[in-house]
Amino acid sequence: MTAALRAFRSTSAGPVALAVLTLLAVVAVVAPILWGDMATALNPATAVLGPSAEHWLGTDRLGRDVLVRTLVATRTSLGLGLLAAAVAALAGLLLGGLVAVLSRRAREVGLRVLDAVLAFPAILVAIIVTLILPEGTASAAVAVGVAGTPAVARIVVTLATAVLARDFVAAAWGLGVGRPRILVRYVLPNIADSLAVSLSVVAGAALVVVSSLSFLGVGVQPPAFDWGGMLSQGVMDMYVTPLAALAPAVMIALAGLAFGLAGEAMARVANPSVWTARRAARHPAPAAGTRTESDALLDVKGLTVTAGAGPEAPAIVSGVDLRVGRGDIVGLVGESGSGKSMTMLAVARLLPYPVESLADALTLDGHDLRAGPGERIRRLLGTRLALVFQNPAACLNPSLRLETQLTEVPRTHQGMNRAQARELALAGLRQVRVPEPERRLRQYPHELSGGQRQRATIAMALAGRAGLLLADEPTTALDNTLRRAVLNLFREANAASGTAIVLVSHDLSVVRGLCDRVVVMYAGRVVEEGPTREVIARPLHPYTQALVGSTLTMTTPLDRPLPALDGQPPRPGERQEGCAFVPRCARAEDRCAKERPPLRAHPGARRTACWAVEA
Numbered sequence: 001m002t003a004a005l006r007a008f009r010s011t012s013a014g015p016v017a018l019a020v021l022t023l024l025a026v027v028a029v030v031a032p033i034l035w036g037d038m039a040t041a042l043n044p045a046t047a048v049l050g051p052s053a054e055h056w057l058g059t060d061r062l063g064r065d066v067l068v069r070t071l072v073a074t075r076t077s078l079g080l081g082l083l084a085a086a087v088a089a090l091a092g093l094l095l096g097g098l099v100a101v102l103s104r105r106a107r108e109v110g111l112r113v114l115d116a117v118l119a120f121p122a123i124l125v126a127i128i129v130t131l132i133l134p135e136g137t138a139s140a141a142v143a144v145g146v147a148g149t150p151a152v153a154r155i156v157v158t159l160a161t162a163v164l165a166r167d168f169v170a171a172a173w174g175l176g177v178g179r180p181r182i183l184v185r186y187v188l189p190n191i192a193d194s195l196a197v198s199l200s201v202v203a204g205a206a207l208v209v210v211s212s213l214s215f216l217g218v219g220v221q222p223p224a225f226d227w228g229g230m231l232s233q234g235v236m237d238m239y240v241t242p243l244a245a246l247a248p249a250v251m252i253a254l255a256g257l258a259f260g261l262a263g264e265a266m267a268r269v270a271n272p273s274v275w276t277a278r279r280a281a282r283h284p285a286p287a288a289g290t291r292t293e294s295d296a297l298l299d300v301k302g303l304t305v306t307a308g309a310g311p312e313a314p315a316i317v318s319g320v321d322l323r324v325g326r327g328d329i330v331g332l333v334g335e336s337g338s339g340k341s342m343t344m345l346a347v348a349r350l351l352p353y354p355v356e357s358l359a360d361a362l363t364l365d366g367h368d369l370r371a372g373p374g375e376r377i378r379r380l381l382g383t384r385l386a387l388v389f390q391n392p393a394a395c396l397n398p399s400l401r402l403e404t405q406l407t408e409v410p411r412t413h414q415g416m417n418r419a420q421a422r423e424l425a426l427a428g429l430r431q432v433r434v435p436e437p438e439r440r441l442r443q444y445p446h447e448l449s450g451g452q453r454q455r456a457t458i459a460m461a462l463a464g465r466a467g468l469l470l471a472d473e474p475t476t477a478l479d480n481t482l483r484r485a486v487l488n489l490f491r492e493a494n495a496a497s498g499t500a501i502v503l504v505s506h507d508l509s510v511v512r513g514l515c516d517r518v519v520v521m522y523a524g525r526v527v528e529e530g531p532t533r534e535v536i537a538r539p540l541h542p543y544t545q546a547l548v549g550s551t552l553t554m555t556t557p558l559d560r561p562l563p564a565l566d567g568q569p570p571r572p573g574e575r576q577e578g579c580a581f582v583p584r585c586a587r588a589e590d591r592c593a594k595e596r597p598p599l600r601a602h603p604g605a606r607r608t609a610c611w612a613v614e615a
């Protein structure tokens, strides 16, 4: 069973929808074979009878068994509903896709036309189209499909417009990729999940509208019959045999509801953060926020991060220990892909799907964080942990003004009123040297430059006065002067409020200027750690030596190129048994490829994982 199907079934609506739809499908296949003749056989002698042992739901005015006819009508009703949904989906997809990739002005016109058509009730449009189309059972379904097309097209345009605004599509336009290809290769795959959800709801609605047409007498024509037609006839004998109307009505409601519930379950599957969070909560772990004995502010032991669940999932981070005391400033360095960001995201419980984590210990201020994103954990992380990410756009809500975002934490967690929180936000923006801070507060994130957005997120992180700041490449988007100013701010926050900081960087010079201690990661593991000055002055691990050797310092001779480390680190899933650095290591011995060196202690509070370094 795939993860998605498992997830579908794990929702409360999923199993019900699945069971009802399966039952309906079986009935649609089997009932016409078993009772097809019985459902149409006329018998005036048994007309309009109430329920009996022979006719459980009674008979209609032509003496036909209501239960048998209701079951046999399942095939026509479901078939026509699905046909209508398929027509609406296909035509809507084509029309919506076409409008979405038009030039901006033409798209606006297309949208207004769609909105105007949508103002007409779909059933009216369906009746008009039915009258135009040649008579036949499928005509009603096609008419309902045509009537549903503008609604699907509108959904497609809305979803596609959001994708078209993303950077990777802009890059594709820039490379000269044509409109049809943009639509098929770039837009459709990225809206498929949301679209699938909408289409299952459309299928339910289409079934109801097809039945309504038959009820009104313009849909399925006798001798063919569906639930809508049966309902129409049943209503005439409502006061004698109410079940003749009730049975098809219940089936229409049941099928419509099942499609709707399937849509809801699919919506939850399309948003994996919902169900992965639930699954995480089921992992055996201590109760949320349980206090432990650890005296460190952040204590991570044996952290493993995998790209997916189960023993086969490739390990991104393996057995990382990270201890941060109150007021400590720790640097986390390593090449791109070494797992620095994943370690940070695991601590903040923000790993993206399908990445998962396990740890022997994961405590913040003595509270166990492993029990998943419960309310207590969320409050704990919200008050004691602040985050600055590499990509500032990802941290700011595009639909809220800066003022709302910057004042949220002080108002929620520090009990400040609006004016006090605004003053604090202004001071924060001035500290990070954002020009015209009053005006900026009234602006939305898209009105700021990338560097200004980054500084705003730093101001936001510092405003919360959290005990621990996780900063992932916080100065990458900034020029040299601003970089120094931001690092000074971190230093001041640390000195004034004792804020502990974990600074993720691939730039050793940034770490050297700020951090007391440095942790070096390679291929998802810690390979060296110790006091920053000591590690940089006398690196023990061959990888750290290469890293230090390739960093520009005041004493670096400028007449020679900087030494660079050849080769690439192994990717997750490609890592071998022994030391992952072996293919690039000049000091590798036989043992290194077979046995992974453990992190061993060395004098001066240092640790390194290398067989070539004397213990």
Ligand SMILES: Nc1ncnc2c1ncn2[C@@H]1O[C@H](COP(=O)(O)OP(=O)(O)OP(=O)(O)O)[C@@H](O)[C@H]1O
Pocket (backbone or CB within 6 Å): 307, 316, 334, 335, 336, 337, 338, 339, 340, 341, 342, 343, 352, 353, 354, 355, 506, 571, 572
């Ligand atoms: N969503 C994801 N699913 C699966 N693997 C992922 C995902 N995101 C990242 N990875 C993998 O995790 C590994 C570590 O990534 P991570 O972002 O932690 O590295 P990093 O050391 O922070 O690098 P950088 O300095 O480039 O940010 C990479 O090899 C990457 O391919």
